[in-house]
Amino acid sequence: MKYFGVAFIALLLLSCNRIETQSTLSPDELSFIREVGMLDPKETVHRFYSNFKLRKAGSFFTDKRMVHYWLEGSDTRQHQRECAFYSDITALAPVFDVPDFDCPYLQVRKKDQTTFRVYMDGSKEEMQRFYQDALSEWNRHRSNTR
Numbered sequence: 001m002k003y004f005g006v007a008f009i010a011l012l013l014l015s016c017n018r019i020e021t022q023s024t025l026s027p028d029e030l031s032f033i034r035e036v037g038m039l040d041p042k043e044t045v046h047r048f049y050s051n052f053k054l055r056k057a058g059s060f061f062t063d064k065r066m067v068h069y070w071l072e073g074s075d076t077r078q079h080q081r082e083c084a085f086y087s088d089i090t091a092l093a094p095v096f097d098v099p100d101f102d103c104p105y106l107q108v109r110k111k112d113q114t115t116f117r118v119y120m121d122g123s124k125e126e127m128q129r130f131y132q133d134a135l136s137e138w139n140r141h142r143s144n145t146r
Contacts, residue, residue: 017049017050017051017052017121018049018122018126019047019048019049019120019121019122019126019130020045020047020048020049021045021046021047021048022044022045022046025045025048029054030045032054032055033045033054033058033060036069036071036081037081038058038067038069038081038083039062039067040064043062043063043064043065044062044063045060045061045062046060046061046062046063046133046134046137047060047061047120047130047133047134048060049103049119049120049121049122049130051103051119051121055071056070056071056072057069057070057071057119059105059117059118059119059120060118061118061133061134061137063137064085064086065083065084065085065086066083066084066086066089066092066106066108066118066134066138067082067083067118068080068082068083068116068117068118068119069081069082082116084108084110084116086137086138086141086142087141087142088110088111088112089108089109089110089111089138090109090110090111091107091108091109092106092107092108092109092134092135092138093106093107093109094106094107094127094131095107096124096127103119103120103121104119104120104121104127105117105118105119105120106118106120106130106131106134118134
């Protein structure tokens, strides 16, 4: 029983994901994200969050786009890779209040009316900063194209 308690606490600590930045992601992690085709070599990650393991799922925004990926098993047909360059985004809406089994997210709507979620989690302040930084980046690109 003693070992169960220790293992349970270790599992909780290992599963505590946090919002990362380009400087807090390791070179291996950045390389992996590039390998799955979700990050160009000269692109900078502003905020990154994985609601599972980085090699399985990730949501982030960069200086060019917003991204979400979910890599389920070895069958690539089951993989989800979604992104939108800022010029293709028409709306960005935060959803902070979610059921206990879900993560807060940003709902990204594209010009073609499709949507996807960019997940985030953390303290209220961290999630608000994630949203505000993404919104600022999107608005900066929108004003550059007008």
